[in-house]
Amino acid sequence: MPDRPSPEALRAYYAAQPSPLVAATGIVLDRAGRVLVLTPSYKDGLELPGGTVEDTETPEEGLARELKEELDLTAAVGRLLAVDSCAPGTLGRSLVVHVYLVGPLPADRAGALSFPDGEVSEARWLSPDEAVRQLPPRLAPRLRAALAALYSGSLAHLVDGVPQPGSPAGFAPADRAAREHAGGYDAAAHRAARPKALTAANVLFTDAAGRVLLVRPGYGEPGRWLLPGGGVDSDLGETPRAAAAREVREELGLERAPGRLLAVNWSHRPGYPARVRFLYDGGVLDAGTLARIRLAPGELLEWRTAPRRELRGLAGPHLRRQIKACLKALAEGTGPLELHRGRPV
Structure with a gap:
């Protein structure tokens, strides 16, 4: 040796x-x-x-x-x-x-x-x-x-x-499409080059007066209010419905299974991944359940219920349109709705 x-x-x-x-x-x-x-x-x-x-x-x-x-x-x-x-x-x-x-x-x-x-x-x-x-x-x-x-x-x-053709970023979409149609991608390069989307799940809760439950995060734009929910851990095999239940448990400390799907919202701006949001009915929370809310420390600063007329001063325009579309679906017993940037298709 x-x-x-x-x-x-x-x-x-x-x-x-x-x-x-x-x-x-x-x-x-x-x-x-x-x-x-x-x-x-x-x-x-x-x-x-x-x-x-x-x-x-x-x-x-x-x-x-x-x-x-x-x-x-x-x-x-x-x-x-x-x-x-x-x-x-x-x-x-x-x-x-x-x-x-x-x-x-x-x-x-x-x-x-x-x-x-x-x-x-x-x-x-x-x-x-x-x-x-x-x-x-x-x-x-x-x-x-x-x-x-x-x-x-x-x-x-x-x-x-x-x-390069298999690059996840920078390769021109038109060139990618031409290469796809010509069968010029192997499976690995095709999977890497295809555009990706971010997926989230949110829950619409109301109180006995019909007001919407909103939470204020400790990150992002100051003064911005959101619906409870967050990203779907799709890499772990999580479904949107399971993500909605997990986020409610983690953010609010409540064990509640989401109700029916009210809407799916699609939004996109050039150069960024598309965002897909699944919106579920969380039901009506009584005073006792609202009193049991315990916010995730460090993530959420406060919660409140807001009547529809006050949404303009709290939620951004895209989310506000989504909330109003879901409230209408609840009132009329319709849905699930297909929304683009909060607007029904």
Whole structure:
């Protein structure tokens, strides 16, 4: 049996192997959704923040170091948006770029950038469209695909900035459809490339006076009121009805099986996953049951019952339309309703 190499010999062997350069790029956003674009002092053209990973750094550590050195910015490196594999260029080495979300930064931090190492001469905040137009051709597609991954909650697989056919984000829908019709996808790539939808289940409770039970979350927009409920854990095999019962138990401390399905609502805006909401009848809660409500600590701040006329000042327009459609279905004994953005189809 041959002698096993020492750890030092193994380290020297792997260190001497040819390998691609590894870089990390940050899509740094402010609260207005603008993208940070840099003017380097040592070359022409605009850049995105980041640089080459050094020594034993991870890409996340390398990006955090570059942000501090280039911009005096200490910020958490967020989720991975894209990976771009690039063929050898003028330096003769292939390159693998990891693209991460950073921010959104509040106004005070976005406006306090400086350039301590002198590698950056100017930093500008541009709209995404402006940034794509002004960045050089090797970077603009990378930014476009990374933003598509951000908004869709997915990941972009790129080669030289070009989204690959099986990429979950960035591949043009028209090109995807053409490839599907031509039978150009295997099962794995087809499953990855298909658009995804987020699914939620909510319950409409009323009291003896017909007022609607609403809850105020401790997250999101201040002053926003919602129906009890939340996301369906479909990856665990949970059904919408089971999710509605679980959310009522977790949020309100009540053990109540949902009643009949009142409506299914579909909403969508370009670039984002569609949202599908199942709305169930929770029945009428008497005073004793309302008194037993115990809110999930840290998640919900308060609950209340609201008459229909007060919904405008509490719920957003999409949810308000859904509630009113469900109240009408209850009163008339109709449904389930098919709703698009709260409007009956």
